[in-house]
Amino acid sequence: MQESFSEKVSAWIESNCPEYLRHNSAFQAKPYAGGKKYQEWHPDQVLWCQRVASNGWTVPEWPIEYGGAGLSAKEGAVIRQEMSRLGAPIPLVGMGVSMVGPVLMKYGTPDQKLYHLPAIARGEVWWCQGYSEPGAGSDLASLATRAELSDGCYEVNGQKVWTSDADKADWIFCLVRTSKDASKHQGISFLLFDMSSSGVTVNPIKLISGLSPFCEIFLDKVKVPATNLLGAEGQGWEIATYLLTHEREMQAGFGLLKSEVSLVEKARASYGLDSNGCLRNSALRAELAEFRVDSVAFDIAQNHASLEGKNGEGMGARSSVYKYYGTELNMRKNELSIAIAGRDGLLWEGPSDDQVSVSRQWLRSKGNSIEGGTSEIQLNIIAKALLELPKI
Amino acid sequence: MTEIGFSVEETMLKDSVSDFLSSHGSIAQLRSIRDGRPPRGFDNKFWTEAASLGLTGVAIAEAHGGVGFGYIGLGLVLEEVGRNLTVSPYEATVLSCATVISHFATAEQKEELLPQICEGGIVLSLAVDEDSRFDWKNLAVHGQRTECGWSISCVKKNVAYVSGADCFLVAVKTSADSETRDRYSVFMISSDCEGVSFEAQQSIDEHDVGTLRLDNVRVSESSRIGLRELDADEFESVCDVIAIGLAAEMLGLSEEAFNRTLAYTKEREQFGRKIGSFQALQHRLAILFVELEIARKLITHTLRKLDSNEGDIRLIASVCKAKLGAVSKLVTNEAIQMHGGVGMTDEYDIGFFIKRARVLDHLFGDYHFHLDRIASLDGI
Numbered sequence: 072m073q074e075s076f077s078e079k080v081s082a083w084i085e086s087n088c089p090e091y092l093r094h095n096s097a098f099q100a101k102p103y104a105g106g107k108k109y110q111e112w113h114p115d116q117v118l119w120c121q122r123v124a125s126n127g128w129t130v131p132e133w134p135i136e137y138g139g140a141g142l143s144a145k146e147g148a149v150i151r152q153e154m155s156r157l158g159a160p161i162p163l164v165g166m167g168v169s170m171v172g173p174v175l176m177k178y179g180t181p182d183q184k185l186y187h188l189p190a191i192a193r194g195e196v197w198w199c200q201g202y203s204e205p206g207a208g209s210d211l212a213s214l215a216t217r218a219e220l221s222d223g224c225y226e227v228n229g230q231k232v233w234t235s236d237a238d239k240a241d242w243i244f245c246l247v248r249t250s251k252d253a254s255k256h257q258g259i260s261f262l263l264f265d266m267s268s269s270g271v272t273v274n275p276i277k278l279i280s281g282l283s284p285f286c287e288i289f290l291d292k293v294k295v296p297a298t299n300l301l302g303a304e305g306q307g308w309e310i311a312t313y314l315l316t317h318e319r320e321m322q323a324g325f326g327l328l329k330s331e332v333s334l335v336e337k338a339r340a341s342y343g344l345d346s347n348g349c350l351r352n353s354a355l356r357a358e359l360a361e362f363r364v365d366s367v368a369f370d371i372a373q374n375h376a377s378l379e380g381k382n383g384e385g386m387g388a389r390s391s392v393y394k395y396y397g398t399e400l401n402m403r404k405n406e407l408s409i410a411i412a413g414r415d416g417l418l419w420e421g422p423s424d425d426q427v428s429v430s431r432q433w434l435r436s437k438g439n440s441i442e443g444g445t446s447e448i449q450l451n452i453i454a455k456a457l458l459e460l461p462k463i
Numbered sequence: 464m465t466e467i468g469f470s471v472e473e474t475m476l477k478d479s480v481s482d483f484l485s486s487h488g489s490i491a492q493l494r495s496i497r498d499g500r501p502p503r504g505f506d507n508k509f510w511t512e513a514a515s516l517g518l519t520g521v522a523i524a525e526a527h528g529g530v531g532f533g534y535i536g537l538g539l540v541l542e543e544v545g546r547n548l549t550v551s552p553y554e555a556t557v558l559s560c561a562t563v564i565s566h567f568a569t570a571e572q573k574e575e576l577l578p579q580i581c582e583g584g585i586v587l588s589l590a591v592d593e594d595s596r597f598d599w600k601n602l603a604v605h606g607q608r609t610e611c612g613w614s615i616s617c618v619k620k621n622v623a624y625v626s627g628a629d630c631f632l633v634a635v636k637t638s639a640d641s642e643t644r645d646r647y648s649v650f651m652i653s654s655d656c657e658g659v660s661f662e663a664q665q666s667i668d669e670h671d672v673g674t675l676r677l678d679n680v681r682v683s684e685s686s687r688i689g690l691r692e693l694d695a696d697e698f699e700s701v702c703d704v705i706a707i708g709l710a711a712e713m714l715g716l717s718e719e720a721f722n723r724t725l726a727y728t729k730e731r732e733q734f735g736r737k738i739g740s741f742q743a744l745q746h747r748l749a750i751l752f753v754e755l756e757i758a759r760k761l762i763t764h765t766l767r768k769l770d771s772n773e774g775d776i777r778l779i780a781s782v783c784k785a786k787l788g789a790v791s792k793l794v795t796n797e798a799i800q801m802h803g804g805v806g807m808t809d810e811y812d813i814g815f816f817i818k819r820a821r822v823l824d825h826l827f828g829d830y831h832f833h834l835d836r837i838a839s840l841d842g843i
Contacts, residue, residue: 368782
């Protein structure tokens with residue numbers, strides 16, 4: 072039974088995936104996120120998504136009435152595996168399918184689900200996340216963007232920062248403060264609105280590494296229908312917490328094993344070997360071996376943990392272990408890259424056009440231990456939730 | 464048995480071993496061996512009981528009187544040995560020697576030796592080092608053929624249970640050729656054989672150890688394990704299996720040191736609060752937890768890989784030994800530090816963990832040895 076389903080899937084992929092997309096690393100690097108505003112996708116990406124969506128396979132485990140195919144997790148895995156095996160790119164990525172979809176299904180009203188989910192499944196909406204503010208980073212719960220209800224409409228005033236792709240997104244899911252009287256956490260609500268609403272201004276943020284997808288958003292008397300509230304007023308923190316753990320599991324994928332083999336190759340090419348076959352710098356040789364130990368160990372551990380997570384209900388607080396270690400490891404990898412590249416690695420542009428330069432990757436990697444919950448916050452979570460250490 | 468997690472049988476094994484060792488083979492026993500100095504270096508009653516419970520035969524095939532639990536079983540027992548700081552010839556006999564025998568002995572030799580190990584009737588020790596460090600590639604060439612077999616003269620160092628072993632499996636380099644590669648032989652030599660003498664030393668982990676001297680010791684060819692020379696790769700592969708087993712012991716040891724330290728920080732009060740409420744300690748404890756989580760999964764994965772007998776274990780063996788060397792060093796140091804003054808007392812048990820951890824690190828290649836090897840395996 073299982074075999075014939077995967078045969079069916081692979082046959083369908085063979086006849087429906089545009090040839091140009093297949094085994095094409097450019098599309099693996101820039102996967103399709105859909106949307107109405109952003110128009111710079113390759114037409115084949117758009118076509119591939121449409122075809123997959125018509126089968127309900129952009130979100131195979133979602134119910135059919137919401138644009139999915141009502142399949143089991145196993146069957147969804149088969150679809151993804153076959154696509155990967157046949158070199159077909161992921162048809163649709165983005166916060167819509169990975170974040171908004173799950174929370175809508177968990178907390179949304181029937182009307183909200185019917186309005187948003189099928190459109191997400193078809194890749195028609197690019198969603199962004201409005202959480203952090205200049206005054207609310209690690210202490211997200213202290214957020215101050217205000218949403219005041221009057222005449223069936225919220226008026227939103229405030230500012231969001233670090234929102235990825237806000238300049239390309241069609242809609243935003245936003246944490247706002249709906250009550251000043253309630254406690255810090257209990258006054259937070261989860262609001263969805265259209266980025267083309269009047270009063271929304273978006274500016275990109277330039278990083279130490281150059282351009283980035285991050286933006287700041289200014290919200291000036293933005294009017295949002297009350298029906299766009301997800302869950303109840305004051306339920307925003309609960310919904311966000313659910314999503315944050317989910318995000319952390321995805322981010323732990325930093326520090327892929329394959330890269331260190333190329334670190335060794337780069338070192339060999341750059342330094343050469345002595346008559347004993349050893350790298351002509353024993354200190355670097357030792358550091359590369361130390362890194363190798365930790366990256367092999369992490370790769371094995373992470374594979375096991377994510378399998379365990381799939382058997383259960385996700386990793387919960389344990390995902391902090393992997394986010395913390397994975398990001399620290401990726402930063403070490405970048406430090407070694409810069410060490411090996413010498414002065415050439417400290418130029419803004421690398422030798423080939425389509426690769427992000429070593430310098431930019433290294434600078435960008437400094438954000439890994441800060442974004443998605445800082446390393447210090449991850450350690451706090453481990454200490455509190457896993458070690459049950461006492462509070463002050 | 465699934466890849467992730469443990470089967471019901473494995474969990475039962477771990478629980479029963481844990482019960483036995485925590486009551487009979489733990490720190491109280493370590494202290495009594497240290498202070499009582501039994502002549503053989505271990506408690507014979509404990510050894511016999513351990514064997515009767517199946518501990519010595521855990522990885523030995525049922526056909527030879529063992530329990531047939533494979534490396535995952537051996538690893539689970541070694542973890543508990545580490546957790547309890549059990550002082551016994553377990554590692555020497557069951558991890559090192561039984562592995563050498565299982566890998567290379569003739570059917571006849573296996574028939575003779577493995578059941579004895581399962582019954583707890585024999586204590587064996589593998590003698591390799593000729594210097595302060597494990598350096599198997601650079602051993603001197605020893606062993607001369609005679610009409611009736613072999614004559615061996617050499618000095619072996621860091622020999623475990625030199626005072627109490629019934630027999631030594633002495634690993635010597637028997638040929639070195641610039642053309643062909645070096646070759647090794649393992650000779651089984653009884654402790655009461657003529658020409659055998661030893662000098663015991665006191666190691667900080669209270670495990671009996673010392674120097675073994677072989678002075679024109681004459682043995683027959685039948686005492687050579689496998690009745691043949693082993694090439695360098697074969698010898699190295701058995702060292703790798705032993706290294707993985709030691710890493711499993713280091714994992715159990717590190718987890719216990721961590722658990723005791725965590726518990727201490729939840730009890731100890733200063734400045735009107737539990738010291739575990741201070742963020743600096745919380746972060747350091749969280750980091751130890753992260754390292755142990757990763758180390759645990761690495762070890763479980765590797766033990767199962769050994770059982771599946773698939774693929775090259777060289778890299779993963781060195782990764783395990785190096786990683787656990789680093790983790791155990793970090794954990795045991797932090798354990799003393801976070802205990803504060805009492806961590807420095809002999810009265811408290813926490814100081815025993817760092818002592819055994821460093822000895823384990825130096826068995827079959829320490830942290831630096833394995834880093835160097837990993838670099839070589841990676842072509843640098």
